[in-house]
Amino acid sequence: MDINIELIREKLALKGIHGPSSNELRLYEDRLTRFFTREYQRYTDNPVSLPELGISTSEGPIMEDTDSLMEHHYDEDLNFFKSFLDTRYHAYSMAYYGESPVSIRKSDATLEEAQHAKFDLIARRAQIEGHERIFNIGCGFGSLESYLLKRFPKLEIVGITPSRVQVNYLRKRMNDPDDPLGSGRFTLIEGKFDQLPLNSSEQNSFNLVISVAVFEQVRNMSAALLKISDMLTPHGKTFHHFITSRRVIPQFLDPEKTRIGLYFPGGRAWPHDELARHTEHLDLIGHWFVNGLNYWRTLDEWHQRFWERVPYLYEHIFDSSAIAHWNNYFSLCKTVFAPMDGNFYGNSHYLFRARD
Numbered sequence: 001m002d003i004n005i006e007l008i009r010e011k012l013a014l015k016g017i018h019g020p021s022s023n024e025l026r027l028y029e030d031r032l033t034r035f036f037t038r039e040y041q042r043y044t045d046n047p048v049s050l051p052e053l054g055i056s057t058s059e060g061p062i063m064e065d066t067d068s069l070m071e072h073h074y075d076e077d078l079n080f081f082k083s084f085l086d087t088r089y090h091a092y093s094m095a096y097y098g099e100s101p102v103s104i105r106k107s108d109a110t111l112e113e114a115q116h117a118k119f120d121l122i123a124r125r126a127q128i129e130g131h132e133r134i135f136n137i138g139c140g141f142g143s144l145e146s147y148l149l150k151r152f153p154k155l156e157i158v159g160i161t162p163s164r165v166q167v168n169y170l171r172k173r174m175n176d177p178d179d180p181l182g183s184g185r186f187t188l189i190e191g192k193f194d195q196l197p198l199n200s201s202e203q204n205s206f207n208l209v210i211s212v213a214v215f216e217q218v219r220n221m222s223a224a225l226l227k228i229s230d231m232l233t234p235h236g237k238t239f240h241h242f243i244t245s246r247r248v249i250p251q252f253l254d255p256e257k258t259r260i261g262l263y264f265p266g267g268r269a270w271p272h273d274e275l276a277r278h279t280e281h282l283d284l285i286g287h288w289f290v291n292g293l294n295y296w297r298t299l300d301e302w303h304q305r306f307w308e309r310v311p312y313l314y315e316h317i318f319d320s321s322a323i324a325h326w327n328n329y330f331s332l333c334k335t336v337f338a339p340m341d342g343n344f345y346g347n348s349h350y351l352f353r354a355r356d
């Protein structure tokens with residue numbers, strides 16, 4: 001190994017910053033996993049409901065703290081995201097390795113293959129046929145767009161993100177005619193979905209409104225689904241994929257109470273049943289819980305890739321406290337998905353249809 005890389009790793013270790021394969025971090029993650037296992041068991045044995053906690057998903061702004069979320073997370077240096085995301089899609093959401101804990105653990109898929117499998121699953125569950133006009137809330141680095149535009153030559157997609165870093169990245173790709181994003185079938189809106197005024201090109205004009213890893217930021221589900229229903233054509237559909245818990249975990253619903261708010265200002269982990277309850281404006285067609293070990297594996301792969309690039313990040317972008325901050329992020333996220341074989345904390349999928 002390069003002497004410089006060795007020195008950087010030693011320097012970080014002296015500051016208590018250890019990589020994902022180290023004994024130090026393994027012990028720390030084991031302790032945290034045991035802590036979350038106890039918490040999940042506590043709320044499985046003594047369930048609490050959102051009304052008991054005074055929490056309503058039909059009140060308040062659709063989303064909140066987006067500016068802070070951009071500043072503290074999504075507008076971090078592009079090289080940081082490139083250091084760990086899959087090289088094929090740059091997807092910043094859970095990859096799909098399998099349905100059961102055994103198949104997830106046994107899978108020999110690469111991160112790139114597992115991200116592709118995630119988009120296959122979403123396309124199937126969202127019932128995408130290939131001729132649709134789609135609106136993608138929170139398009140990130142264009143991962144879903146890259147997958148759909150390549151697979152379906154007639155499909156059109158509009159993506160929205162408030163992230164300056166993501167927009168700059170996407171605009172460069174849109175200028176490349178060989179890139180699916182440069183095909184002329186992708187339109188980018190720089191802005192916040194919750195603040196977006198619906199003009200005639202958005203009103204009742206989408207066959208599908210979709211989001212992947214965004215509803216964690218939604219506070220008022222009722223208002224979000226009402227806005228979405230205004231965008232759909234008659235019989236149009238809407239599909240959402242986001243992190244959920246099987247039962248209510250009170251502290252995960254207050255971004256100020258845990259580190260969720262540190263990494264994702266305004267973010268929450270909603271219980272699986274909550275969005276499915278919101279049938280005021282749309283009919284629910286189906287909902288699914290996706291085992292959380294899928295996210296455990298995704299995060300572990302991200303963590304390993306990040307750690308490989310740490311010497312580069314330390315030399316060019318981050319100081320040691322930023323390295324510690326993000327190194328801890330991967331450990332923390334891994335350990336919330338690990339307990340109970342991934343059956344308690346994972347992702348959910350929801351499909352709704354517009355009424356006549």
Ligand SMILES: C[S@@+](CC[C@H](N)C(=O)[O-])C[C@H]1O[C@@H](n2cnc3c(N)ncnc32)[C@H](O)[C@@H]1O
Binds near residue numbers: 063160166
């Ligand atoms: C976890 S990333 C997921 C990105 C992408 N969907 C994927 O799976 O690769 C969440 C995305 O939501 C976007 N986002 C956050 N708040 C938003 C808001 N108020 N309006 C629109 N997008 C938002 C972020 O900028 C980011 O692109």
